[in-house]
Amino acid sequence: MIDYPLKKAFELFEPGPVLLLTTKQGEKSNAMTLSWHTLIDFTPIIAVVLSDGDYSFNTLRKTRECVLAIPNAEIIETVVSIGNCSGKEMDKFAELNLTTTEAECVKPPLIADALYNVECTVLDVSLANRYGMFVLEGLRAWENEKITDRRTFHAHGNGIFTLDGKDINLKRLMTKWPQFI
Amino acid sequence: MIDYPLKKAFELFEPGPVLLLTTKQGEKSNAMTLSWHTLIDFTPIIAVVLSDGDYSFNTLRKTRECVLAIPNAEIIETVVSIGNCSGKEMDKFAELNLTTTEAECVKPPLIADALYNVECTVLDVSLANRYGMFVLEGLRAWENEKITDRRTFHAHGNGIFTLDGKDINLKRLMTKWPQFI
Numbered sequence: 001m002i003d004y005p006l007k008k009a010f011e012l013f014e015p016g017p018v019l020l021l022t023t024k025q026g027e028k029s030n031a032m033t034l035s036w037h038t039l040i041d042f043t044p045i046i047a048v049v050l051s052d053g054d055y056s057f058n059t060l061r062k063t064r065e066c067v068l069a070i071p072n073a074e075i076i077e078t079v080v081s082i083g084n085c086s087g088k089e090m091d092k093f094a095e096l097n098l099t100t101t102e103a104e105c106v107k108p109p110l111i112a113d114a115l116y117n118v119e120c121t122v123l124d125v126s127l128a129n130r131y132g133m134f135v136l137e138g139l140r141a142w143e144n145e146k147i148t149d150r151r152t153f154h155a156h157g158n159g160i161f162t163l164d165g166k167d168i169n170l171k172r173l174m175t176k177w178p179q180f181i
Numbered sequence: 182m183i184d185y186p187l188k189k190a191f192e193l194f195e196p197g198p199v200l201l202l203t204t205k206q207g208e209k210s211n212a213m214t215l216s217w218h219t220l221i222d223f224t225p226i227i228a229v230v231l232s233d234g235d236y237s238f239n240t241l242r243k244t245r246e247c248v249l250a251i252p253n254a255e256i257i258e259t260v261v262s263i264g265n266c267s268g269k270e271m272d273k274f275a276e277l278n279l280t281t282t283e284a285e286c287v288k289p290p291l292i293a294d295a296l297y298n299v300e301c302t303v304l305d306v307s308l309a310n311r312y313g314m315f316v317l318e319g320l321r322a323w324e325n326e327k328i329t330d331r332r333t334f335h336a337h338g339n340g341i342f343t344l345d346g347k348d349i350n351l352k353r354l355m356t357k358w359p360q361f362i
Contacts, residue, residue: 008339014216015335015343016197035195038219040230040312042338047228047312049221076349084357127308131221131228135312151346154196154335157223158189159355162196165332165346168257174340176265 001101004116004143010044012070012116012141013037017152018079018161020069021048022100022108023059029100029109031092032056033083035155037068044138045123051132055087060134064122065106068136069114073151073163078113080161105139115150117142182282185297185322191225193251193297193322194218198333199260199342201250202229203281203289204240210281210290212273213237214264216336218249225319226304232313236268241315245303246287249317250295254332254344259294261342286320296331298323 013019019034036049046068050057060066071079078097085092093100093109100109103119110117119142124135151164194200200215217230227249231238241247252260259278266273274281274290281290284300291298300323305316332345 011337011339011341014338016216035197036220038228038230039217039338040314047219047230047314049219049228077351077354080351080354084354131316133221133228153349154345156192157195157220158192159350159352159358160192161349161351163346163349164335165344168334168342168344169340170258170261170342171340173258173261173265177338177340 001110001112001117001142001144004141006138006141009118009138009141010039010042012118013039013044013046015152016154017070018155020071020079020082020111020114021056022067022069022111023056023063024108025059025063029093030056030059030087031082031098031111033079040135046120046136046138048134048136049132050134057132060122061125061128063107064125065108066120066136067103067106067108067110068118068120069111070116070152071114072147072149073153074149075113076153076161110142112144115144115147115152182291182293182298182323182325185324187319187322190299190319190322191220191223193299194220194225194227196333197335198251199336201252201260201263201292201295202237203248203250203292204237204244205289206240206244210274211237211240211268212263212279212292213268214260221316227301227317227319229315229317230313231315238313241303242306242309244288245306246289247301247317248284248287248289248291249299249301250292251297251333252295253328253330254334255330256294257334257342291323293325296325296328296333
């Protein structure tokens with residue numbers, strides 16, 4: 001994986017793709033699947049919403065760090081399977097088909113099979129009880145430039161997923177946001 | 182437009198499409214383009230993130246109601262144009278090519294050209310100053326079943342947008358969420 005500019009990392013989250021979130025407590029790393037997330041700022045600041053029934057919830061609250069990975073369409077079945085089992089009962093990385101590598105700024109692992117990884121620290125846990133929300137700040141971003149299928153995918157929450165289709169360039173209309181075009 | 186089951190409305194937001202948000206203050210209706218949003222609960226509860234520079238920000242804080250509309254790929258240029266001008270200086274509905282109709286539970290208008298509209302009340306404004314975040318609850322949902330192109334689109338934040346591609350049915354893997362499949 002190669003360095004990806006942190007200032008462009010918001011562009012990875014804004015389309016709302018399905019993400020993987022990794023955590024680590026003691027020696028145990030875990031991953032969960034997540035599609036409830038939004039940008040809060042461009043730096044990037046990202047809000048993620050977990051259920052307090054998720055095994056990652058308490059780990060994230062306690063350790064205050066995670067990695068957000070953006071998987072591609074090729075590994076969609078693995079990603080959906082990760083969202084349908086619990087780290088409480090198994091070692092997902094051992095049982096499912098994912099390669100991890102060490103992160104630079106945080107203890108949770110990067111997912112080498114993903115298009116991008118963003119190492120994150122938890123800025124704010126005060127919304128965890130009320131909304132299951134954690135406010136994250138990206139510290140370091142990585143790209144796996146060797147993956148040829150660059151399509152991400154989106155969840156409808158009912159077992160149906162939509163793969164990315166074609167891109168449309170409308171930079172000519174982005175008159176209000178010259179800094180991003 | 183026909184009734185759309187409110188309990189299925191979360192499925193419209195979870196994929197992270199670009200939305201339109203309408204507000205109304207006094208006699209003036211307005212619309213803005215929005216892609217910073219996430220589900221918080223299935224009922225649906227939705228968090229939207231606005232800039233305090235957005236004309237809609239104070240209107241939403243004051244009036245505490247809005248409509249979230251999900252536009253299709255055919256009107257992408259209109260939607261992007263709405264995100265690149267301000268209701269402070271113009272009547273967007275008069276100058277841009279959008280048809281509105283009256284909502285049932287709230288004063289802001291529905292957008293008849295959109296695939297779906299969800300009438301929302303603001304549950305929580307306490308995060309508006311810190312994160313620009315408003316927590317919304319959907320009250321009533323509508324579908325325009327006559328629109329044939331059902332593709333939504335996603336923003337990368339840099340003038341590039343991705344249209345929906347093909348759908349993948351992975352209900353067989355959704356063992357943890359039997360209530361939704």
